[in-house]
Amino acid sequence: MLEKAVGTKQGSIRAALRGPFFSATAPLAAPHWTTTLTAPFLIIETGQPVASMRRHGTFPHWIRVASGLPRDRAVTINVQAGDTLPTTEGFAGVIVTGSDAMVTERHDWSEATAAWLADAARAGFPVFGICYGHQLLAHALGGEVGNNPAGREMGTQEIELLPAAAADALFAPLPERFPVQLTHEQSVLRAPDGATVLARSALDACQSFRWGDNAWGVQFHPELSATHMRGYIQARKVALQREGLDPAAMAAGVAAAPEGRRVLRRFVHHATALSRSRG
Numbered sequence: 001m002l003e004k005a006v007g008t009k010q011g012s013i014r015a016a017l018r019g020p021f022f023s024a025t026a027p028l029a030a031p032h033w034t035t036t037l038t039a040p041f042l043i044i045e046t047g048q049p050v051a052s053m054r055r056h057g058t059f060p061h062w063i064r065v066a067s068g069l070p071r072d073r074a075v076t077i078n079v080q081a082g083d084t085l086p087t088t089e090g091f092a093g094v095i096v097t098g099s100d101a102m103v104t105e106r107h108d109w110s111e112a113t114a115a116w117l118a119d120a121a122r123a124g125f126p127v128f129g130i131c132y133g134h135q136l137l138a139h140a141l142g143g144e145v146g147n148n149p150a151g152r153e154m155g156t157q158e159i160e161l162l163p164a165a166a167a168d169a170l171f172a173p174l175p176e177r178f179p180v181q182l183t184h185e186q187s188v189l190r191a192p193d194g195a196t197v198l199a200r201s202a203l204d205a206c207q208s209f210r211w212g213d214n215a216w217g218v219q220f221h222p223e224l225s226a227t228h229m230r231g232y233i234q235a236r237k238v239a240l241q242r243e244g245l246d247p248a249a250m251a252a253g254v255a256a257a258p259e260g261r262r263v264l265r266r267f268v269h270h271a272t273a274l275s276r277s278r279g
Contacts, residue, residue, distance in 0.1 A: 039092040039275045041069060041268065044085070044113060045078040046132050047099025050235040053228060059097035062223040063130075066261050067095070067268045079109045085116050093126030093214075093271030095264075096133025098221060102186055103135045103145045114140035121215040126271035128264070131184055134208075134217030141192035141211055148187040150203040152243060154236065155250040156229060156257060157182050159207045159220065165198040168210060170266045178259035180207075180220035181229045183236070187219065208263075214274065222257075222264035229254045 043060040056062070060076040063069075075091070077083045080099070088094070096117070101107060118140040121127050129137040135145045156179050165171035188206040191197050199207040199218075208218045224232075230251050233240070237247045 038073060039090070039272070040073045040075050041067075041271070042086070042088075042091045042094040043074055043076045044094060044096045044133070045076050045083075046080055046097050046110070046113070046136070047101055049228075050100075050232060052235050053231045056228065056231075059223065062225075062228065063095055063097065063264070066223040067264050069268060079113050080107075082109070085113065088120055088123070088125045091125075092275040093128065093267070094120060095267075096127070096129040096136060098131035098133065101132065103132065103139050104147075104186065110136065117141075121211055124212065124214055126267070126274060127215040128267045128271075129217040130223065130264075131219060131221055134219050135186060135188055137211070137215065137217045138188040138192055138195075138206075138209065141195070141215075143188055143192040143195065144190035145186055146189050148185060148189075148204060152185050152240070152245070153187075153201065153203045154183045154240070154245075155233065156180070156226070156254045157201055157203075159199045159201045161199050162197060164196045165208075168196075168198055169213075169270050170210075170216060170263050171198055171208070173266075174259050174262065179255060179257045180222070180260040181224035181226075181254075181257050182220050183224075183229070183232050184219060188217070214271070216267060218260075218263060220257075220260050222260040222262075224257075226254050226256050 043063055045060050048054065049059060060074065064074050077085055079085065101110060114136050117127060117137050121141060127137060139145045158177055159180050160177050161171055161174065187204050191206055191209045192211055195209045195211045197206050197209050201207050204219055207220060210216050233247050233251045240247045
C-alpha cells in the first residue's frame, strides 16, 4: 500500500496509512532507498504546538519550511493521533518532531515509535530527532532521559560544538558557538552506548548526538523562527515566572538562529545524497 501511496497527495497517503499505532513487535522491513529526485521524507508527528501558536501551522509544516522540503517530498504520520508507521521503504529519511508529551511518560504510541526508530537507526536509515524526537531516539537506543537537573531551558541560547563535531557530516562547517531556539524541561541525561555527543549548552551537556553514521538527535528546535520562540515564551509566561525566570527579558533576547536551521537542511541533503547513492 505504501508503494502505491508514495508520490500521491499527502492526504491520500495519510488516509491509506491510518490505523492502530505501529506494533513494537512487528518487524521493520529492510530499508530500500528510492533513487528518484522526489524520494520523500517521513515526518513523524508526536505532538502539536501550544494552542496560541497553532494559527502558524503544525510542527511538520514548520519543519518543511525550515528544511526547504517541498510539500510533495514530506509525508506526515501522526503517531500521537494513532496513525500507523510505515516501513522505511521508499523514503529518503525520517524527521521526528517535538511534543508536549514527556518521553518518561512511556505512552504506548511513544514506546512503539521508539522501537521503530531503533530498528531504523540500526539498519542505517537516516534519522533526525528534534527535542522530543532527540530524547526518544536516545531512549530507543538505550540512553537515559529525564528531567534536566538544571531546570527549564528556553529562549535563544548559545550552544558549543564539541571536538567530535569537526568531523560530523551535519556540524562540520558550522562555527564553534552559535545561537539556537530551545524550549524543554527534560533532557538526554546519558547518551546511548556508542553515541558521539556533538554539542552542549550551559544547561544541557547533550544538545546533540550522533549514533552510527546516519542517526542524529538535536535538543534544539531548528524549525522555530524568532516569532515562534517569542510565542512560546508568552504561552509559558506564568510557568516561567513561577520558576523565577523573567519572560520579558527572555523574549527581548530572542533572535534569529540560522545555523540551527542549517543543521536540519544539511540532514536533508545528506539523506537525499545517500538515497541516490544506494540505488
